[in-house]
Amino acid sequence: MRDDFAELIEAASQSPLLRPFLENWSLIDLPDCWLVAGALAQTVWNRRFGMDPAHGIADIDIVYFDPNDLSERAEARHAARIRAAFSTVPAWIDVKNEARVHLWYGDRFGFDIAPYEGVGEAIATFPTTATALGIRPKAGGFECDAPFGLADLVNAVARPNKTQASREVYENKAERWKTLWPGLTVIGWDG
Numbered sequence: 372m373r374d375d376f377a378e379l380i381e382a383a384s385q386s387p388l389l390r391p392f393l394e395n396w397s398l399i400d401l402p403d404c405w406l407v408a409g410a411l412a413q414t415v416w417n418r419r420f421g422m423d424p425a426h427g428i429a430d431i432d433i434v435y436f437d438p439n440d441l442s443e444r445a446e447a448r449h450a451a452r453i454r455a456a457f458s459t460v461p462a463w464i465d466v467k468n469e470a471r472v473h474l475w476y477g478d479r480f481g482f483d484i485a486p487y488e489g490v491g492e493a494i495a496t497f498p499t500t501a502t503a504l505g506i507r508p509k510a511g512g513f514e515c516d517a518p519f520g521l522a523d524l525v526n527a528v529a530r531p532n533k534t535q536a537s538r539e540v541y542e543n544k545a546e547r548w549k550t551l552w553p554g555l556t557v558i559g560w561d562g
Contacts, residue, residue: 375521379411380513382418383506388425388462389414392433396508398456401435401449401466403490405505405516408432410462412502416527416552427551430463434505436490441471469493484535491516498536498544499529530558 383389383406392399392406410431417426433453437445450466457464469487477483487493490505497503500519507514515521523530529548531541538560545557 375525376515378525379415379504379506379515379521382415383411385418386414386424388428388431388460391457391460392431393506393508393513395456399433399453401433401437403436405434405490405494405507406431407434407494407505408497408502411504411506412499412524413552415524416555419525419527420552420554422552425462427548428462430465431460433464433466434469434490434493435466436470436487436493437468438470441468441474443471446471480537480540491518494518496532496535498532498541499523500532501527501529503532526556527552527554528556528558531560533560 384393389406389410396404410428413426413428414424416422417424417428435449446466446468449468450464453466454464469490469492472493473484473486484496494503494505494516495518501523503517503519504521504524505516517524519532522528529545531538531545541560548555549557
């Protein structure tokens with residue numbers, strides 16, 4: 372049986388959307404930085420279902436953790452710099468400082484959250500078990516943060532992570548994904 376981690380890294384490393392980031396990670400230059408969430412999962416699903424590597428990928432999420440600068444301006448400056456450095460990647464690049472998410476989360480999602488203590492804590496709240504995921508290059512290989520494991524990811528299962536996401540957020544994602552990846556197994560909010 373194929374190693375789930377190896378499958379993830381192979382899919383990401385061969386993706387024309389993700390490979391530029393993994394090969395040029397030093398250009399990102401942010402503290403506790405990770406490539407996370409949907410673009411990773413969707414890259415694995417595209418490979419599994421024999422689809423174009425970029426199929427359905429709306430954006431590429433890069434997160435970092437800098438509690439020393441919680442300003443929106445700094446986050447926007449980093450995002451602009453990274454978008455410029457990777458301007459040949461044909462996808463929106465979303466850069467977020469997870470240390471400042473609590474400052475805007477309530478306005479966007481209708482309830483307040485406590486500040487995260489690190490990127491790992493933030494990843495553990497992503498709306499599905501398959502997308503609660505982050506990777507980054509490290510000396511000699513890659514590091515992975517997958518608090519729910521990789522089984523749902525490689526088996527193409529969308530399962531809600533009720534840690535923080537609402538039913539509405541999950542169901543909207545699941546509906547979009549099922550349309551784009553018909554072979555995806557979607558587990559309903561209630562089970």
